[in-house]
Every structure is written in structure tokens, then in C-alpha cells.
Amino acid sequence: MPLPPASRREFLAAAAAVGVAATAPSSASAARDKSDLRIAVIGARGRGKSHIDGFRDQLVAVCDVDQDVLDGTVARFKEKRGRTLDKHVDYRELLDRDDIDAVSIATPNHTHSLIGIAAVQAGKDVYVEKPVSNNVWEGRQLVAAARKNRRIVQAGTQSRSSKCLQEAVAFVQGGGLGKIQYALGTCYKPRPAIGKLDAPLSIPSTIDYDLWCGPADKVDLYRPKLHYDWHWDYNTGAGDMGNQGIHQMDIARWFLGENGMAPRTFSVGARLGYEDGGDTANTQMVVHEYESAPLIFETRGLPRSKEGQKQWGRSMDEFRGSRIGVIVQCEGGHVVAPASYRDVYAYDRSGKLVKHFKGSGDHFGNFLSAVSAGDASRLNADIAEGHVSSALCHAGNVSHRIGERASAGEIASSLAHNELLSYSFDRMATHLRANDVDIDRDALVLGEWIEVDPASETLVNSEAGQQYWKREGRDGFKVPSVEAV
Structure with a gap:
């Protein structure tokens, strides 16, 4: 509904x-x-x-x-x-x-x-x-x-090069289903524990680890693998919100027609269900409060239930036909855009399919x-678009990283005034309880509402968040400050 x-x-x-x-x-x-x-x-x-x-x-x-x-x-x-x-x-x-x-x-x-x-x-x-x-x-x-x-x-x-998405965005923004009420991205993707070492990982001599670290802190690692599992370490990755979820965040923002960051962002979540060598949230709800409509993103790395952990990947949650995808709710119906980027489905308020957009695209070819x-205007995903969607992922993680532990009851009370966020959190809580995660103690992190000036892309209300908004970087690998033209 x-x-x-x-x-x-x-x-x-x-x-x-x-x-x-x-x-x-x-x-x-x-x-x-x-x-x-x-x-x-x-x-x-x-x-x-x-x-x-x-x-x-x-x-x-x-x-x-x-x-x-x-x-x-x-x-x-x-x-x-x-x-x-x-x-x-x-x-x-x-x-x-x-x-x-x-x-x-x-x-x-x-x-x-x-x-x-x-x-x-x-x-x-x-x-x-x-x-x-x-x-x-x-x-x-x-x-x-x-x-x-x-x-x-x-x-x-x-x-951005998908034909069906290009047509679906044009349909929705053209008023095909009326005014957008909200956009919801889902990343319900199986992420088992990555393991944890008692002693630092031995980096093979065939790898230039200093070069691999680049601007990130060069630290000992206590996970079994260097490659890929860097996604689950905030020093080098952004969790599944920045790994898979940026695609859905980008699509949701595209449907909304928003070109900059949202002025307010908020997160609830944590790394739950196991202890391993990662520190990124595997369960998270982030909202970006845009003027046009809110953009919500949900990450769930655990299966549908504790029983489902016997068969990771075969028992993941789904919401309104979306496991990894985007739902755009409008006054006159809704759109579901799965992560295949080959099909998008538009439904009226009764749930009847009214449009089926088909066709993918060649992003490398674009x-x-x-x-x-020699013409950058031909790009389907110019770097400015990629930057803004990436920044939404980072903003959500900043809210999380400066938040504090709280019980499910405390979090529910803080969201009681907002029906949309309360509903999202209630579904998250149900999901975690089904995985035998005790959220009645202080297991979840209640993020801080962060405020952003979209014009300057600066964090305006959190001194604690500044350390995650910009990184100093290591000598020899510092990202330079570039004067805008």
C-alpha cells in the first residue's frame, strides 16, 4: 500500500x-x-x-x-x-x-x-x-x-545506458503515474561472515601493498582475504550500499530528477548476525530527504531467517517484487526496476501492469x-552524476559512523512521527528478529541526522562527521584539491 x-x-x-x-x-x-x-x-x-x-x-x-x-x-x-x-x-x-x-x-x-x-x-x-x-x-x-x-x-x-530505464524514467517524470511520493532502493544480497584472524594477514610478496593502500591507512588486516573483502572495511570500502547499492541509489535519484545531494540524511543499522573482520553495516536503512520526495535505501546481508543461513542466497528477503532493485511509488501507481537493467515494470494503483519497458544497453560502448x-556530452553517466550518487552512499555512512547504539524501542520512538521511516524500520526489525538478532539491547546504531549544503556539498551540522567527509590521505597518495572551473 x-x-x-x-x-x-x-x-x-x-x-x-x-x-x-x-x-x-x-x-x-x-x-x-x-x-x-x-x-x-x-x-x-x-x-x-x-x-x-x-x-x-x-x-x-x-x-x-x-x-x-x-x-x-x-x-x-x-x-x-x-x-x-x-x-x-x-x-x-x-x-x-x-x-x-x-x-x-x-x-x-x-x-x-x-x-x-x-x-x-x-x-x-x-x-x-x-x-x-x-x-x-x-x-x-x-x-x-x-x-x-x-x-x-x-x-x-x-x-544509465539501459534503454528500459531511460524510457521508464521519462515516463514517470512525464507524469505517467502522477506525482512521485517516494523512491525506495533495496539491496537484499547474501553476505556471510568473511572470517576473522587472530594474527595479521600475511600479504604475499607478489603484491605491492603500499601501492594497494594508496591514500587509505596502511594497517594490519585481520581478515583472511585481501582482495574483494576490502568492501567491508570503511578504510577502503563502503559496504554494500557503496558496492551494489550505489546502482539502486543512482537509479532512484534519476527517477526523482534530483541533481544534487539531499539537504538531510539519516541512517539506522549495524553489522549484525556474526562477528568477523569487517566493520561496515550489513543491515542498514538510509533516508535522503529531498524536496521532491524522500529517497530510502535498505541494505540486508542476512537471509530471510536464521534457518535460511543454512542456504545463503536461496532465502533472501523481497519487498514488493524487489530483492535488488528500485521501487518508485507515485500517486497513480508504482514502478519496479530490478537490477538486471533489462526490464522495468509499471503498475497502476490496483496492481495491474500498465507498462513493461524492455532493453539494456552498452555502457562501455557509450x-x-x-x-x-571527442564529446563528453554524449556520456550517459558523466562523472558529475556518478559523484553525486557516490556522495549519497558516503553521507549515509557518515550518519551511521557518528551515531550511537540504541535499542529497537528507542529507535522506534524516535521515528514514530514519520510513517514511512517507521514502516521501513519495522520491517528491518522483523527481519533481524527472524535471524535471532537481539535488537532489544543496544545492538543497532541510531545515526545522527546530518545536514548538508547541496550547493557547496559541505557538512554543516556535525564536527564529528568531518573526518569522514574528507580524508587527509597518506604522503605520496594524497588526493589533490582541484580548483573548480
């Missing part, structure tokens, strides 16, 4: 915020044929494999701090494609090359902005994975660097077309 929008304070500097994610200017690059482009991929594991395949015809070099990963990647490419790629361990050496036109960055999140800024300053066009930053401030520096150096920079939010034309 549709619920009324949350109560909201007046939106701050709305007109100025629209300019935050303004359309990118044309690049300084001259038009070139796609076959003439020379691209390098930085980060060859995980998502990097998709980058290598997506840019296979233009690929000339690959870079990774893990020598074993690097050697294996080049060997497999040679076997499959019949060509030998150049190898680099240090991205800085790669960027010194004059024969590289563009780079795609699929390293861990904490190095995205650092490498992206260095790349555009070296005259390269850039495709950078999501989230594009580790914190709000550094993401804005990447946008500023792209504009100042007139480079083409695409964010890896591939849903980047190649823009670079080939």
Missing part, C-alpha cells in the same frame, strides 16, 4: 544544487575512429575482467598491483585474443605514456578518485568504476579535475562513442 512521503525541511539552495551535476562540456580531444583508440585497464580482478572484455578491441595495456593477477590476465588475453598486452604494476608509470588515449579504472574504491584525477591531469579520458570516490570531498575533486582538464570521464553506473567523437 502506498505510504505518504516523509516530513521534510525546506530544500537548501535548490537552484544552485542543480548546477552541481551540470552537463559536461566538450572534451579537448579531437574526434577519432574507435579502432584508433588505445586504452589501458587499471585493476584486473573482479569488475576489471569486464572492463578488459568491454574494451578488448582497443586494449593495449593492463595494470595491477598483484603480479600474479597481472601475469595471469595477460596470459589469458594472449590465449584468447592472440595479442600481447603491455604490463604495469604502478599506475603512475602507465599514465606517463603518451601513447595511451584513455584508461578504465577498476581498482578498489579507495583509489578511484586518486587515479582518476592523475589520469585526467595526464591528458587521458577515463572510465571509472562506482563508487567513484571514498568520500564526498574527493569525488568533487575528480569532477573538478575532469572539467579543468576538459577530459571525458564516465562513471561505471551502467544502468564511453567509446563519446571518446571517439
Whole structure:
């Protein structure tokens, strides 16, 4: 059943915020044929494999701090494609090359902005994975660097190239279902414990750990794996809100038509159900109070119940047809956009299907077309859009990280005035109790309502949150401050 929008304070500097994610200017690059482009991929594991395949015809070099990963990647490419790629361990050496036109960055999140800024300053066009930053401030520096150096920079939010989503957004924003009441993103994705070591993890000699850490704190790790599980450490990742959830956060903001950050953000959640080497929330509810309508995002890494933990992934929650996806509630019905990005479904108030939008897209191809034309305005996911959606993830985590432990009763009382948030929290509480998590003690973290000036993207009401809004960084790997143009 549709619920009324949350109560909201007046939106701050709305007109100025629209300019935050303004359309990118044309690049300084001259038009070139796609076959003439020379691209390098930085980060060859995980998502990097998709980058290598997506840019296979233009690929000339690959870079990774893990020598074993690097050697294996080049060997497999040679076997499959019949060509030998150049190898680099240090991205800085790669960027010194004059024969590289563009780079795609699929390293861990904490190095995205650092490498992206260095790349555009070296005259390269850039495709950078999501989230594009580790914190709000550094993401804005990447946008500023792209504009100042007139480079083409695409964010890896591939849903922006989805035909069905483009059509569904146009339908909703055109009034097809009436006024939007709220947008809800869900990430109900199985995340078992990652384990915990009694002694520090031994980093293999084949990995340049100093380079891997980059601007992040170089610390001992007490988890069994270096790779991938960095997602669950706030020093290097953003939890599933920044891993999977940024896609749904981005889609929800797209439907709302909001171009900047929300003036108020709030979180409830924690890492619950087990103890391991991670510190990011595996269960979380975040709300961004926009003027148009609230944007809510829910993360659940535990199964539907304690019994479901016997078969992780086969027993996950679902809400109104969405497990990993977006629900947009309007006065005249609602839309469900699953994470496949191939289908979007629109229903009227009675639940009857009224529109079925179909068709995906080629995000890598969109980047190649823009670079080939030398025209950043052709991008479907310009870096400014990727930055704002990344910043929403970071803002939610800032609220969480400066919050305090509270009982379920205390949290419920604090949300009693807001029907929409109360409903979301009630479903979270039911989910956790089904997993035998005692939330009647101080298990959950009641986040602080943080206030943001959308025009300047500054945190205006929390001294404690400043340390997470911007990171100083380590010597040799500090993200530079870039003057906006």
C-alpha cells in the first residue's frame, strides 16, 4: 500500500544544487575512429575482467598491483585474443605514456578518485568504476579535475545506458503515474561472515601493498582475504550500499530528477548476525530527504531467517517484487526496476501492469562513442552524476559512523512521527528478529541526522562527521584539491 512521503525541511539552495551535476562540456580531444583508440585497464580482478572484455578491441595495456593477477590476465588475453598486452604494476608509470588515449579504472574504491584525477591531469579520458570516490570531498575533486582538464570521464553506473530505464524514467517524470511520493532502493544480497584472524594477514610478496593502500591507512588486516573483502572495511570500502547499492541509489535519484545531494540524511543499522573482520553495516536503512520526495535505501546481508543461513542466497528477503532493485511509488501507481537493467515494470494503483519497458544497453560502448567523437556530452553517466550518487552512499555512512547504539524501542520512538521511516524500520526489525538478532539491547546504531549544503556539498551540522567527509590521505597518495572551473 502506498505510504505518504516523509516530513521534510525546506530544500537548501535548490537552484544552485542543480548546477552541481551540470552537463559536461566538450572534451579537448579531437574526434577519432574507435579502432584508433588505445586504452589501458587499471585493476584486473573482479569488475576489471569486464572492463578488459568491454574494451578488448582497443586494449593495449593492463595494470595491477598483484603480479600474479597481472601475469595471469595477460596470459589469458594472449590465449584468447592472440595479442600481447603491455604490463604495469604502478599506475603512475602507465599514465606517463603518451601513447595511451584513455584508461578504465577498476581498482578498489579507495583509489578511484586518486587515479582518476592523475589520469585526467595526464591528458587521458577515463572510465571509472562506482563508487567513484571514498568520500564526498574527493569525488568533487575528480569532477573538478575532469572539467579543468576538459577530459571525458564516465562513471561505471551502467544502468544509465539501459534503454528500459531511460524510457521508464521519462515516463514517470512525464507524469505517467502522477506525482512521485517516494523512491525506495533495496539491496537484499547474501553476505556471510568473511572470517576473522587472530594474527595479521600475511600479504604475499607478489603484491605491492603500499601501492594497494594508496591514500587509505596502511594497517594490519585481520581478515583472511585481501582482495574483494576490502568492501567491508570503511578504510577502503563502503559496504554494500557503496558496492551494489550505489546502482539502486543512482537509479532512484534519476527517477526523482534530483541533481544534487539531499539537504538531510539519516541512517539506522549495524553489522549484525556474526562477528568477523569487517566493520561496515550489513543491515542498514538510509533516508535522503529531498524536496521532491524522500529517497530510502535498505541494505540486508542476512537471509530471510536464521534457518535460511543454512542456504545463503536461496532465502533472501523481497519487498514488493524487489530483492535488488528500485521501487518508485507515485500517486497513480508504482514502478519496479530490478537490477538486471533489462526490464522495468509499471503498475497502476490496483496492481495491474500498465507498462513493461524492455532493453539494456552498452555502457562501455557509450564511453567509446563519446571518446571517439571527442564529446563528453554524449556520456550517459558523466562523472558529475556518478559523484553525486557516490556522495549519497558516503553521507549515509557518515550518519551511521557518528551515531550511537540504541535499542529497537528507542529507535522506534524516535521515528514514530514519520510513517514511512517507521514502516521501513519495522520491517528491518522483523527481519533481524527472524535471524535471532537481539535488537532489544543496544545492538543497532541510531545515526545522527546530518545536514548538508547541496550547493557547496559541505557538512554543516556535525564536527564529528568531518573526518569522514574528507580524508587527509597518506604522503605520496594524497588526493589533490582541484580548483573548480
